[in-house]
Amino acid sequence: MADQQTSPAGPDLSKGVAPAEFTGTTLLGHVGDEEVLLARSGAGIFAIDAHCSHYHGPLAEGIVTGEGIRCPWHHACFDLRTGEAVRAPALAPIAVWKVEHRDDRIFVREKQAQPKPNVKGAVDAPGRIVIVGGGAAGFAAAEMLRRQDYRGSIVMLSQDAVAPVDRPNLSKDYLAGSAPEDWLPLRPDDFYAKANIDLRLNTEVTSIDTKTRRVVLAGGETVAYDRLLLATGAEPVRLPIPGADQPHVHVLRSLADSRAIIGLADGARRAIVIGASFIGLEAAASLRARDVEVHVVGLEQRPMERVLGPQMGDFVRSLHEEHGVIFHLGDTVTAIEGKRATLKSGGVLEADVVVVGVGVRPRLALAEKAGLAVDRGVTVNAYLETSVPGVYAAGDIARWPDPHTGENIRVEHWVVAERQGQTAARNMLGQREVFDAVPFFWSQHYDVPINYVGHAEKWDEIAVDGSIAGKDCLLRYKNRGRVIAVASIYRDTASLEAEWAMEKAAAS
Numbered sequence: 001m002a003d004q005q006t007s008p009a010g011p012d013l014s015k016g017v018a019p020a021e022f023t024g025t026t027l028l029g030h031v032g033d034e035e036v037l038l039a040r041s042g043a044g045i046f047a048i049d050a051h052c053s054h055y056h057g058p059l060a061e062g063i064v065t066g067e068g069i070r071c072p073w074h075h076a077c078f079d080l081r082t083g084e085a086v087r088a089p090a091l092a093p094i095a096v097w098k099v100e101h102r103d104d105r106i107f108v109r110e111k112q113a114q115p116k117p118n119v120k121g122a123v124d125a126p127g128r129i130v131i132v133g134g135g136a137a138g139f140a141a142a143e144m145l146r147r148q149d150y151r152g153s154i155v156m157l158s159q160d161a162v163a164p165v166d167r168p169n170l171s172k173d174y175l176a177g178s179a180p181e182d183w184l185p186l187r188p189d190d191f192y193a194k195a196n197i198d199l200r201l202n203t204e205v206t207s208i209d210t211k212t213r214r215v216v217l218a219g220g221e222t223v224a225y226d227r228l229l230l231a232t233g234a235e236p237v238r239l240p241i242p243g244a245d246q247p248h249v250h251v252l253r254s255l256a257d258s259r260a261i262i263g264l265a266d267g268a269r270r271a272i273v274i275g276a277s278f279i280g281l282e283a284a285a286s287l288r289a290r291d292v293e294v295h296v297v298g299l300e301q302r303p304m305e306r307v308l309g310p311q312m313g314d315f316v317r318s319l320h321e322e323h324g325v326i327f328h329l330g331d332t333v334t335a336i337e338g339k340r341a342t343l344k345s346g347g348v349l350e351a352d353v354v355v356v357g358v359g360v361r362p363r364l365a366l367a368e369k370a371g372l373a374v375d376r377g378v379t380v381n382a383y384l385e386t387s388v389p390g391v392y393a394a395g396d397i398a399r400w401p402d403p404h405t406g407e408n409i410r411v412e413h414w415v416v417a418e419r420q421g422q423t424a425a426r427n428m429l430g431q432r433e434v435f436d437a438v439p440f441f442w443s444q445h446y447d448v449p450i451n452y453v454g455h456a457e458k459w460d461e462i463a464v465d466g467s468i469a470g471k472d473c474l475l476r477y478k479n480r481g482r483v484i485a486v487a488s489i490y491r492d493t494a495s496l497e498a499e500w501a502m503e504k505a506a507a508s
C-alpha cells in the first residue's frame with residue numbers, strides 16, 4: 001500500500017477536474033505516482049511534468065509566459081506543448097501528457113511520446129562546424145545543433161580532461177560533499193558518440209587560420225571548418241606571490257581543481273580562501289560543510305559589494321560569520337611559506353589548504369592571434385558573429401550588444417554562456433536570431449540562494465523590498481529611475497516577473 005506521506009500532492013488529474021477547481025494559471029496534481037502540472041496559456045490547457053529537468057525545481061512556483069513555463073530556481077523555460085527545454089540552464093525536455101476536455105471536466109490522459117523539438121528556421125547546413133571549448137557555451141551549442149536537426153559534422157575541441165561538466169556545482173554541492181561526482185557530467189560519456197559529436201579531450205587549439213578556415217592543434221594537426229564557434233571561457237587569475245605554486249594552493253575552475261581541493265580538505269583543520277567574491281565565498285561555505293575552519297582574506301571592505309551593493313554585502317558577510325567563517329577584509333596574502341600565509345597587515349595564518357578565488361580573465365589569446373576584433377572580450381554582433389564572417393563567439397569571452405542596457409557587455413554567468421551557445425548554434429545554421437536574453441545568474445551560500453537578473457555595473461539607487469536579514473527580499477538596482485537589475489532571496493516569482501518585464505521593455 002502506498003505510504004500516505006509520500007503520495008503526490010493535489011488532485012488525481014486522471015479522474016478529471018472541474019473548471020471551478022482550476023481557476024489560476026497552474027494547478028499541481030498527479031497521475032498515478034507522478035506529479036503533474038496543469039498549466040493554462042490563453043485558451044490552451046497543458047499537462048507537464050511538475051519538476052524542472054535541471055535541478056528538479058518546482059514548476060508550480062514558476063510563471064507562464066506565452067506558451068512557455070519558466071522555472072523559479074534558475075529561470076529555464078519549457079515549451080508547454082512539446083516539453084522542450086527552450087532556454088537553458090535546463091537542456092533536457094520534460095514529459096507532456098495528453099489533455100482531454102469531456103463533460104465539462106479536464107482529464108489528463110496518457111503521457112505523450114516526446115514531441116520533436118521546434119526547428120526554428122531554415123537549416124542552411126554547412127559541412128563541418130568546429131567548436132573550440134568543452135564548457136557551458138560549447139556544449140550547449142553542440143547539443144542545440146543536433147536538436148535543430150543539423151546532420152553535418154560537429155567537432156568539439158576541449159583542453160579539459162573530461163567531457164563537459166556542470167561547472168557551478170564545483171564550488172557548491174560537489175565541493176561540500178552533498179552531490180556525488182556522477183551528477184556532474186552534463187551528459188553521459190556515450191552521448192557524444194550517439195549524437196555523432198566528435199569530442200576530442202585534452203586537445204589544445206593553438207591558432208586559427210581564418211583565410212583557409214582551419215584551426216591548428218598543439219601537435220600541429222589542422223582541422224578544417226565551415227563555421228567556427230569560439231567558446232574558450234575564462235581562466236582563474238593566479239596570485240603573483242611567493243609560494244602560490246605549492247601543491248596545497250589551488251584555484252577553482254575545473255573538475256580536477258575541485259577534486260584536488262576535496263582531497264586537501266579531507267583531514268584538513270584550517271583553510272584560507274583568498275578572495276571574497278562569488279567563487280571564494282561559495283568555496284568557503286562548502287569547506288565549512290566539511291567542518292574545516294575557514295579564513296577569508298579579501299581586498300574589499302564588504303564581500304560582493306561591487307556587484308550586489310552594500311546592504312547585500314553586509315548580509316553575505318554576517319551569513320558566513322554565523323557559519324563560523326572568519327574574515328580578514330581590506331587585506332591580502334603577500335607570501336605563502338609552507339602552511340604559513342603572511343598577510344599584508346602583518347599577521348600570519350596557518351592553513352592546510354589555500355583556495356585562490358581572485359577573479360578570472362577571458363581566454364582571448366586565440367582570437368587576438370587570429371586578428372578578430374577584441375575589446376576586453378571578443379567583439380560580436382547581435383547574432384554573436386565576430387568581425388570575421390563564419391566565426392562566432394559565446395560565453396565568458398564574448399562582448400555583445402545588450403539591448404537591455406544599450407551597451408556592449410561581457411559577463412561570466414553559466415546561463416548566459418549556455419544561452420549564447422544555443423543562439424550561436426542556430427545562427428551558424430543561418431537562422432539569424434538576435435541574442436536578447438536578459439542576463440541571469442545565481443549564487444548559493446549555505447541554504448541561501450541569491451538570484452540576479454539584468455546587468456548593473458553602476459547604479460544611483462537600490463530599492464529594498466522585504467527583509468534582507470530575514471532572507472526574504474527583492475533589491476531593485478536603479479539608474480535614473482529605471483530598474484536595470486534585480487537581486488532576490490526567496491522571491492523567485494518576483495524575480496521571474498522582473499525578467500519578463502525587462503524582456504518586454506526591450507521589445508517595445
Ligand SMILES: Cc1cc2nc3c(=O)[nH]c(=O)nc-3n(C[C@H](O)[C@H](O)[C@H](O)COP(=O)(O)OP(=O)(O)OC[C@H]3O[C@@H](n4cnc5c(N)ncnc54)[C@H](O)[C@@H]3O)c2cc1C
Nearest residue numbers: 133134135136137159160168205233395396412413414417
Ligand atoms: C567553480 C565555479 C562556479 C561557478 N558558479 C556559477 C554560478 O553559480 N552561476 C553562474 O552564473 N556562473 C557560475 N560560474 C561561471 C560559469 O561557470 C561560467 O560563466 C561558464 O562556465 C562560462 O562558460 P564558457 O563556455 O564560456 O567557458 P567554460 O565553461 O570555462 O569552458 C571553456 C572551455 O574552453 C576550453 N578551452 C579554452 N581554451 C582552449 C583552447 N585553446 N583549446 C581547446 N580548448 C580550450 C576549456 O578547456 C573549456 O572546456 C562558476 C564558475 C566556476 C569556475
Ligand code: FES
Nearest residue numbers: 052054055057071
Ligand atoms: S532547477 Fe529549474 S532552472 Fe534550475
